[in-house]
Amino acid sequence: MRFPILPTARAAWLTALAAPIAIVIAATAPGAWLVVPAAAVALLVLVLLDGALAGRLEDWKAAAPADCEVGEPFKLVVVAELAGRAAGSPPEASIAVDSRLESDGRIEMLLNYNDTDEMWEGVAEPIPVRRGTAQLSQIWLRWSGPLGLGARQVTHPLEQEVRIWPDLSPIRSPELQNYLRDAQFGLIARRIRGEGTQFEALSEYEAGMDRRRIDWKASARHTKLYARENESERNNQIIFAFDCGQAMCEPVEGLPRIDRAVTAALTASYVALKGGDRVSLFGFAQRPEVMTPFVGDTRAFHQLQSAAAGLDYHPEEPNFTLALASLTSRLQRRSLIVLFTDFTDSTGAELMIESVGRLAEKHVVLFVTIEDAELNELAYTEPDTLDNIAIAITADTLVRQRRIVLERLRQMGVDIIEAPWDKIGYRLIDSYLDIKRSGAIG
Numbered sequence: 001m002r003f004p005i006l007p008t009a010r011a012a013w014l015t016a017l018a019a020p021i022a023i024v025i026a027a028t029a030p031g032a033w034l035v036v037p038a039a040a041v042a043l044l045v046l047v048l049l050d051g052a053l054a055g056r057l058e059d060w061k062a063a064a065p066a067d068c069e070v071g072e073p074f075k076l077v078v079v080a081e082l083a084g085r086a087a088g089s090p091p092e093a094s095i096a097v098d099s100r101l102e103s104d105g106r107i108e109m110l111l112n113y114n115d116t117d118e119m120w121e122g123v124a125e126p127i128p129v130r131r132g133t134a135q136l137s138q139i140w141l142r143w144s145g146p147l148g149l150g151a152r153q154v155t156h157p158l159e160q161e162v163r164i165w166p167d168l169s170p171i172r173s174p175e176l177q178n179y180l181r182d183a184q185f186g187l188i189a190r191r192i193r194g195e196g197t198q199f200e201a202l203s204e205y206e207a208g209m210d211r212r213r214i215d216w217k218a219s220a221r222h223t224k225l226y227a228r229e230n231e232s233e234r235n236n237q238i239i240f241a242f243d244c245g246q247a248m249c250e251p252v253e254g255l256p257r258i259d260r261a262v263t264a265a266l267t268a269s270y271v272a273l274k275g276g277d278r279v280s281l282f283g284f285a286q287r288p289e290v291m292t293p294f295v296g297d298t299r300a301f302h303q304l305q306s307a308a309a310g311l312d313y314h315p316e317e318p319n320f321t322l323a324l325a326s327l328t329s330r331l332q333r334r335s336l337i338v339l340f341t342d343f344t345d346s347t348g349a350e351l352m353i354e355s356v357g358r359l360a361e362k363h364v365v366l367f368v369t370i371e372d373a374e375l376n377e378l379a380y381t382e383p384d385t386l387d388n389i390a391i392a393i394t395a396d397t398l399v400r401q402r403r404i405v406l407e408r409l410r411q412m413g414v415d416i417i418e419a420p421w422d423k424i425g426y427r428l429i430d431s432y433l434d435i436k437r438s439g440a441i442g
Contacts, residue, residue: 004152004153005047005048005051005052005054005150005151005152006051006150006151006152006153007047007149007150007151008144008148008149008150008151010147010148010149011043011047011149011150014043014149015043018039018040018043022039043149046147046149046150047149047150048150049145049150050144050145050146050147050148050149050150051144051145051149051150051151051152052145052150053085053088053145053146053147054082054085054088054143054144054145054150054151054152055082055083055084055085055143055152056082056083056084056152057080057081057082057083057141057143057152057154058081058082058083059080059081060078060079060080060081060139060141060156061077061078061079061080062076062077062078062079062093062095062136062139062158062160063076063077063078063079064076064077064136064160064162065162066161066162066163067162067163067164067165068128068162068163068164068165069128069164069165069166069167069168069169070128070129070130070131070164070165070166070167070255070259071127071128071129071167071254071255071259071263072127072128072167072169073125073126073127074125074126074128074162075123075124075125076095076107076109076123076124076125076126076136077121077122077123078093078095078109078111078121078122078123078124078139078141079117079119079120079121079122080093080111080119080120080121080141080143081118081119081120082120082143085143088143088144088145088146088147088148089144089148090110090111090112090113090120091110091111091120091122091141091142091143092108092109092110092111092141092142092143093108093109093110093111093122093139093140093141093142094106094107094108094109094139094140094142095107095108095136095138095139095140095158096136096137096138096139096158097126097134097135097136097137098132098133098134098135098136099130100128100129100130100131100132100134100164101126101128101129101134101162102126103129107124107126108124109122109123109124110122127254128162128164129251129254129255129256130164130256130259130313131164131165131166131259131262131309131311132163132164132309133161133162133163133164134161134162134163134164135160135161136158136159136160136161136162137157137158137159138155138156138157138158139155139156139158140153140154140155141153141154141156163309164309165305165309166259166262166263166266166305166308166309167259167262167263168263168266168267168305169263170263170264170267170425171266171267171270176267176270176271180271180274204224204225204227214227215227235276235277235278235296236277236278236335236336236436236441237277237278237280237294237331237333237334237335237336237441238269238272238277238278238279238280238335238336238338238432238441239279239280239281239282239327239331239335239336239337239338240265240268240269240279240280240281240282240338240340241282241283241284241323241324241327241337241338241339241340242258242261242262242265242281242282242283242284242311242340242341243258243284243285243318243320243339243340243341243342244258244283244284244285244289244311244312244313244314244318245285245286245314245316245317245318246314246315246316246317247341247342247343247344248261248340248341248342249313249314249315250342252370252373252421253421256313257342257370257421258311258313258340260370260421260424261340261368261370261424262308262311263425264340264368264424264425264428265281265308265338265340265428266304266305266308267425267428267429268338268425268428268429268432269281269301269304270298270301271429271432271433272432273295273296273297273298273301274298275433275436276296277296277436278294278295278296279294279295279296279304280292280293280294280295281304281307281308281311282323282327283307283311284318284319284322284323284326284327285312285314285316285318285319286314286316286317286318286319286322287319287322287323288322288323288326288327289311289312290307290310290311291327291330292304292307317348318341320351320352320354320355320356321351321354321355323355324355324356324358324359325355325358327359328358328359328362328363331362331363334362334363334364334441335363335364335441336363336364336365336366336432336435336441337359337363337364337365337366338366338368338428338432339356339365339366339367339368340368340369341367341368341369342369342370342372343369343402343405344398346401346405349401349405352405353405353408353409353412356409356412356414357412360412360413360414364415364435364440364441365413365414365415366414366415366417366428366431366432366435367406367409367414367415367416367417368417368424368428369406369416369417369418370418370419370420370421370424371418371419371420371421372402373420375395375398375399375402376395376399378391378392378395379392379395379396379398379399406418415431415435417431
C-alpha cells in the first residue's frame with residue numbers, strides 16, 4: 001500500500017513567504033542567486049523527511065449506525081492506528097456522504113489519541129435533513145509529521161449505508177408516555193364510560209350529570225332516574241393523508257414540512273392504535289404514491305413507520321382532485337381523514353378547496369397546516385425602507401389569502417389545525433380525541 005507524501009498548508013505558506021525574499025536577493029545581490037534554489041531544495045528535503053516521520057497507517061475503521069432518524073444526530077466514528085509516528089498535529093478524516101447528511105456532501109473531523117486503546121479516534125454527529133438511504137462512499141485520512149511540513153494521505157472506499165427513518169422522538173418522550181399512562185384509555189386502552197355513542201351500562205342519575213343522558217324509559221320502569229353510560233367509539237378508520245408536493249418540501253426550522261407532518265402523524269397514529277382504532281397512511285403528489293392497509297394493533301406500528309419512510313419529496317404541484325377522489329373510492333365506510341398540506345397560490349387553493357369539500361360530504365376531515373412564522377414576521381414587522389414596504393405588503397396579502405382559504409374550509413365543516421411545527425403533534429392528538437368523543441366518525 002502506498003502512502004504518498006504531500007506538502008501541507010504550512011509548507012505552502014513558507015514557499016509563498018520565501019518568494020519575495022528570493023526576488024529581493026536576486027535584485028540586490030545577483031551573485032548570491034544560488035541561495036534561492038538551495039533553500040528550495042532544503043525545504044523539499046524537510047517536507048520529505050517530515051512526511052517520513054509521520055509514520056504509516058497500520059489499520060483503520062469507520063463505524064456508522066445502520067439506522068437513524070431525520071432531524072436527530074447520530075454518531076459517526078473513525079478509528080486509525082498509526083505506527084512509527086512522531087509527535088505532530090492530530091490526524092484528520094474526511095468522509096464523502098449523501099446530501100441527506102450534509103449539504104456540502106462532506107463530513108470532516110480531527111482524530112484524538114486514545115491512551116487506553118493506543119489509537120486515534122474521531123467522532124462526528126451529523127444531523128440528517130431528509131429521509132431515505134444515505135451513502136457513505138469514500139474516506140480520506142491525512143496525518144502530518146512533527147514539523148507540519150509533510151503529510152501522508154490515503155483514500156479508501158467505504159460503501160456503507162445509513163437508513164434515515166421518520167423522527168419518533170415524540171413517541172418515546174416521557175410526556176407522551178405519561179399521557180398514555182394517565183389519560184382516558186391508559187397504556188391498555190380501557191373502556192371509556194360516560195362518553196361516546198355506544199351504549200355500555202345504566203347508572204343512577206346524580207346531580208351534575210348531563211340531563212341528555214337520562215334514559216326515560218328505564219327510569220319509568222324503575223321509578224328512579226337512570227342515566228346511560230356510553231362507551232367511546234372503537235375500530236374507527238383514521239387515514240393520515242400527506243401532500244408530498246413542492247410546498248411541503250420547503251424547510252421549516254431545518255427540516256422539510258413533510259417530515260414535520262410525518263412525525264406528528266406517527267405520534268397521533270400511536271395514540272389512535274392505543275385507543276383501539278385502525279390507521280392507514282396515504283401519500284400523493286401528481287398522483288397517489290402510497291396507500292397502506294389499515295393497521296389495528298401497536299405491534300404493527302412498524303408498518304406505518306416503514307410506509308412513512310417511503311414518502312418521497314416531489315418538486316411539483318400536487319393533484320388534489322385525482323388524489324382525494326382516489327382516496328374516496330377506496331373507503332367503504334365513514335372515516336376520519338387527516339390531511340397534511342400547505343398552499344402558496346390562490347389557483348391551487350381553489351382546486352384544493354373543491355376536492356376537500358367533496359371529501360367532507362362523506363367523511364370527517366381534519367385539515368392540518370404548519371404555521372408560516374417567517375411569512376407572519378414579514379407581514380407584521382414594521383418596514384423601514386421601500387423594499388421592506390413592498391415585502392410587507394406582499395406578505396400581508398399572502399397571509400390574508402391564507403386566512404380566507406382556511407375560513408372557507410371551516411364553513412364547509414372541515415376542522416382546522418394551524419400551529420407551529422413543534423405544536424401540531426399534540427394539537428392533532430387533542431383534536432382526534434375530541435372528534436372520537438363526539439362520535440362523529442362512526
